[in-house]
Amino acid sequence: MRLRLCCVSTAGALCVLLLICGIALELTRVLQKLVNNTVKQQIVLENGTEAFSVWQNPPPPVYMQFYFFNLTNPAEVMSGDKPSVVQIGPYTYREYRPMEEVKFMDNGTRVAAINPKTYVFEPNMSRGSQDDLVRTVNIPAVTVMEKYKDSILARLISDLMKAKGxxxxxxxxxxxxxxxxxxxxLKELHMLVPxxxxxxxxxxxxTEYDSYVLLTGKPDYQDFASIDEWNGQRSLNWWSSEECNMIxxxxxxxxxPIITKADRLYIFSSDLCRxxxxxxxxxxxxxGVPGFRFVxxxxxxSSPDINPDxxxxxxxxxxxxxSxxxxxxxxxxxxxxxxSSPHFYQADQKFVDDIWGMKPIKEEHQTFADINPLTGIVLQGAKRVQVNVYLQQHSSFSQTGKIQTLVFPVMYINESAFIDEESAKKLHAVVLNANVVINIPFIVISVGILLGIIFIVLMCRQQMPPSTLAEREPLLSS
Structure with missing residues (x-):
């Protein structure tokens, strides 16, 4: 009979624990929604919000590193051999990029601003000086030859290039x-070039700057800081499909804010024009701040045969x-x-093989952004882009010699940002407080389970026959 009472007590306690778990799980869902709604209301481009202050004057330092490829065998390349390059740098600049002339529009749902950028050389973070010499493609000359290769002016320009060396x-x-x-x-051709x-x-x-009209995140939080217009355009006109011209x-x-692992995040890069x-x-x-890495x-x-889009x-x-x-x-x-990406990372192997000195490495050449999923704040990131020049022979320009048709690397950029210590502390506190609120139900569950176990042990102990307890006392004492 007493054993039956113990089982009944245990079953009752388990039912209570299950009820507590159910209530706690539902409370977790409610608290999670409450935290998310609070974050959505605060992460908006609006005067007085922390999000607006960070957007207007980004606190994390941004650095622009330039790496150049110095050509070591120019004569051989002009004779048709493969180029050999040596990477030099980085030449590092601190980048300042505040949002200025801010003007709110359409009841606060859009905001207009200009984004001037200033670069200050950082010699202590550089390997070399701005006076270093680099041998590379003469981009103005190659551009002129490409533009006038089929023109009646080609011969005159070629003779001018010979005369000027x-x-x-x-x-x-x-x-x-x-x-x-x-x-x-270009100075000699001032009548032909702007x-x-x-x-x-x-x-x-x-000097020059980009102008933006952005969505503030009201009423839809997913529109936060999304570009509505860039330099007065709502779409591009360079590419041959509507999809590719989208901003x-x-x-x-x-x-x-509130980013999930299943999200696809879009970025407009004016450097890449897409x-x-x-x-x-x-x-x-x-x-110490958790984040998701997005790449x-x-x-x-990829090329269209792999990705038709x-x-x-x-x-x-x-x-x-x-690709x-x-x-x-x-x-x-x-x-x-x-x-391209630096060193032709993720490009067809052909472009790597065409140049001696290309060594694509994911950790050094991949673009990435580490983002706190709760707030959408970038913890650290690096935009890595390589500038190359398309080279080929032109029959109307003897200057091209016997050069192979190839994509020649000139330099690459590593534009990086890392959250500063003060901002990290503030963000860590926000994330910690949110986690504490969300985890309150799990604390309740843990306490409930502990109390339930104690209750079951006491009830069963109380229901045991005295003889059984007497038998166990020596064992416990030993």
């Missing part, structure tokens, strides 16, 4: 190649270079610029 490869100062210099050939200066980032250092997502500096997407790769922790999958840059990026239409490459000449004033 202008060739396919030249030696430049790093600082000039980045920020601009007066090019002798500007006689050239630089990979010419007028980008505090999707944010600028990559921030994302909407939108792309990133997907979850793995969990990470940055200064662009290989499909983003990329057919619109082939220019002219139907002329595709292969991992983007012909950006249409948005680079006609210069034969080809964009």
């Amino acid at each position: 202008v060739g396919v490869f030249e030696t430049f100062r790093v600082g000039d190649l980045l920020w601009g210099y007066e090019d002798p050939l 500007d006689d200066h050239f630089g990979l980032f010419y007028k980008k250092n505090g 999707n997502g944010t600028d990559g500096a921030s994302f909407h 939108s792309l997407y990133v997907q979850y790769e793995c969990d990470v922790s940055v200064q 662009p999958p290989a499909d983003v840059f 990329n057919a619109g990026f082939c220019v002219p239409p139907g002329h595709c270079l292969g 991992g490459l983007l012909n950006a000449s249409v948005c680079k004033q006609g210069a034969p610029i080809i964009m």
Whole structure:
């Protein structure tokens, strides 16, 4: 009889525990929704919010590192041999990119701003100086030859290049190649070209800027910081399909809150002249703050035979270079610029094999963003892009010699950001508080289970016959 009472007591206790678990799980769902709703209300571009302050003046330092490829065998390349390059750098600059002239529109659902960028050289974080010399492609000369190869002016320009000693490869100062210099050939051709200066980032250092109209995250939190207009455009006009011309997502500096591993996050890159997407790769922790690592999958840059959605990026239409490459000449004033990941990471092996010195490594050359999933804040990230030039022979220009048709690497960029210690502490506190709130039901469950076990033990002990207890006392004492 007493054993039966013990079993009944145990069953009753278990029923109570199951009821507690059910209530706790439901409470967890309610609290999770409450936390999410609170975050959604706070992560919005609106005066007075922390999200707006971070967006307007990003606290984590951003650094732009430039790596150049120095050509070691120019004469052999002009005779048809494979180029051999040596990577030099990095040349590191601190990047400042505040949002200015901020103006809210449409009842606070959109915000307009300009985004000037300033770069300050950091010698202590660089390997070399801005006065270093690098031998690489003469991009202005190659651009002129490409533009006038079928023109009646080709012969005159070729003779002018011979007279001025202008060739396919030249030696430049790093600082000039980045920020601009007066090019002798462009100066002679001033009647044919809009500007006689050239630089990979010419007028980008505090002079020219991008203008944006962004969605604030009201009423839909998933629209937070999404680009609605870029430089007055709601779509691009460089590519041959509507899908490829879309301006999707944010600028990559921030994302909407409440991110899941199944999400596909879109980024618009003005450097690449296109939108792309990133997907979850793995969990990470940055200064104690949990995050998800998102990376662009290989499909983003695959050739149309692998990913038909990329057919619109082939220019002219139907002329595709292969996986991992983007012909950006249409948005680079006609210069034969080809964009890729550094060292042709995720590109067809052919492009790696065409150049001595290419060594693609995922950890060094992959673009990634580590994002806190609760707030959408970027903990650390790196945008890595390589600038290449398409080279080929032109019968109308003897300067091209017997050069092979190839994609020649000029330099690559590693634009990186890492959350500062103060911001990490604030974010860690937010995440910790949210976790405490969400985990309250699990604490209740744990306490309930513990109390239930104690209750069952006491009830069964009370129901045991005295003889059984007497028999157990010596065993317990021993």
